[in-house]
Amino acid sequence: MTTSMRFARKLKRMSVALGAVALASAIGPFAIPARAVEPAPTATPAQDPEAERDFVRARDWWRARIDAPYVRYGALVRYQHNGHIFDNWWDVYQRTADGALALTPLHDAEEENHRLRGVPFSIFGLKVFDTNRDAAPIRLDDPRIDVASSFGIVTRFGKTVVPRVASTPRSAAPYATPIPQPTDDLREIGRIESTTRAYDIRIAGTETIADAPALHLTLAPIRDPKLNRLRDLWLDPTTYRTVQSRVQGILQNKPYDGISWTVHYVVVEGRQYVQQVVADEPLQFGFDTTLPKFEFDFVDFHFPTDVPKFTFDRPF
DSSP: OOHHHHHHHHHHHHHHHHHHHHHHHHHGGGSOOOOOOOOOOOOOOOOOHHHHHHHHHHHHHHHHOOOOSEEEEEEEEEEEETTEEEEEEEEEEEETTTOOEEEEEEOOHHHHHHHHOSOEEEETTEEEEESOTTSOOSOOOOOOOOTTOOSSSSOSSOSSOOOOOOOOOGGGOSSOOOOOOOOSSOOSSTTSOOOGGGEEEEEEEEEEETTEEEEEEEEEESSOTTTOOEEEEEEOTTTOOEEEEEEEOOSSSTTGGGSEEEEEEEEETTEEEEEEEEESSOEEETTTEEESEEEEEEEEEEOOSOOOTTTTOSOO
């Protein structure tokens, strides 16, 4: 066999091998795949019947509460920046039937003049520094928080659940209480009503809150943690009234919805309202502003039987 013949046979064998590789590559995507191993389903935590009963009792307490038709109060947003405390006040009316709010900012001329001193220096819209160390570092939104909110234990102003409205004597209301309607005025988290199966609920023990014993429940969301935001509840062990809670995020916008908050309650004339909502960690506004302390305070509650006619008709 000549050298040329041997070379031809070798070339033929290489062509057949390369053709097989090409064929395998071509049909590879259509080959029958190996059987996929399905991930094991996440086990639902074993229930703690006593903890879940306590949560149901807390929910029943909220459902049984009766509100005044109107609430008027002072709202304070307080935060710290560069060692300076900034206080911002509003006069607020809230209508119980549908949660409508009317907020009027209150101005302190001396404080505002103090904040407006100096000159800010910016690059491409980003403030580098301000000659006034106490200049307001952020633009505040109105504090649109429902002061009667349970922060998710029960629904107040959802789209499918109509809140129960307390009946009032004819002498107390010169015109009919409006029929509750869904509203987008309150940008707070109580849009979904919690159920015991939304959380793994445990009893953490008894602690002292506001100089009184309180039953502490911990709540770990089983699903939808961005909707089911309750993390801790402190309950009066006798009545199961919520005396304090902790939630992961409030409102519906950044940075408020990204951190943990502690909610304190107060009883005024037999009615419970939010007294304070305190950030448990620093708030980050934009790229360059961090506020180490931030809180909402609600004070000086009054319960008018009537309000000016166009109080809730003003645009927000």
